[in-house]
Amino acid sequence: EAPAGEPGKADQAPVPPPAASTQGETSAPTPDAHPAEDAHHPDTRQDLTGLFTEKPQCGEVTVGENITFVAKVNADSLLKKPSVKWFKGKWMDLASKCGKHLQLKETYDRNTKVYTFEMQIVAAKPNFAGGYRCEVSSKDKFDSCNFDLAVHEARAPEGLDIRAAFRRT
Template sequence: MPEPTKKTVSAFTKKPKSLTVEVGAMVLFEAQTEKEDAKVRWQRDTKDITGSDKYIISAEGNKHSLTISNAAPEDAAGYAVISGGSKVKFELKVKEAEAKAPAKAALKPPAEAAPPADAPSEPSVDGPPAVPVPSEPPAQTSETNDHAPDHHEGHHEENQNPDTRQDLTGLFSEKPHSGEVTVGENITFVAKVCGESLLKKPTVTWFKGKWMDLASKSGKHLQLKEHYDRNTKTYTFEMHIIAAKANFAGGYRCEVSSRDKFDSCNFELTVHEVQTVEGFDIRAAFRRTSTDSGDAGELDFSGLLKKRE
């Protein structure tokens, strides 16, 4: 009978394992022999490795190690550790370092600014945004003081540069017209704006001259009012001049704006002086006029003398 094959006993009780590391890493392979005085050799691609700054070989009792510093792609190869008749093969693989995720910012990015309350809403998936129906603004009547458009202040404002904007868009559906009034009487100027295509309530400003804002002059002689008609979707703005004075005469201007739209209109106010009645001489009514008969005449209040029949 043939003799049974003898099983080879390994000289190693602990064997190094194949590793995969990133570029720049330090690699440690460890082995342990059965005998403490066993001689051990390390190989790379079947060639013995000698100790250096790159390869550090260590032996302490029956413990042995091979350290490879600063692993590079060219260090990837087949390695082996040999003791007596035992040889253990293993591999080293070196991969590029993975890009690390950037550190989170210490501060959170500023929150997105909330859109103005009057800004149009973003289009929804289901369809175009609905145009909001403007609410009916309350009539505004300011009577905080007794100032009226002042002639001297108006003259000062007229020396300022006029508005040169040319982006008129025809917002007025009715413009205020020039008017005439007698001293002490009232007059109203009216401006209308169609709000059907507007997403925001328009702003109307009344000026005298170039450009005295009359909002600051509201009071006893001047009142500014406005109201909104839901049925016609029309804004009506009124400027009431009460008990007009002579110095109220002159050029006026009405401006309307809504977001990126603008319109304006110039008009004039003429103030007439009160016509005085020619003087009436009451003494002429009592003068006696002689007649042939010597009779007294009958007097009426027109100053004319009638003969008595």
């Protein structure tokens, strides 16, 4: 009975000490709870100051094919229309490179108040591979996102290896 009583006391013992030190632990969990809440709040704050509702994602394309990167911005909380810049590498602004292989497009949906910015690469070449960046700014707000493009060599049709024609036998 004594051993059975001791586990009973052991079961009860942990409960009263927390109850007895509830004041100390209440203030302890509250700071713990606040950082946990703060850990969630910065995320929402980032969402509020971060302008992207959809960021461009890394992509892969085969030589000669097209690929489109999409960035979406909710203009609900913005004072003026956001401006977007697309970069290749660290500094090459792609606005000047628009033409046959690169097209930039933007649309605005009045119902959802969402701007959609698109960068389409047409007939990709191997040297298009690398790191890209999309920057969006509106008055005092700014956001940027990095993404990569991988360009794969086109496969020879029907498994034909063109190098075979040049091999010495």
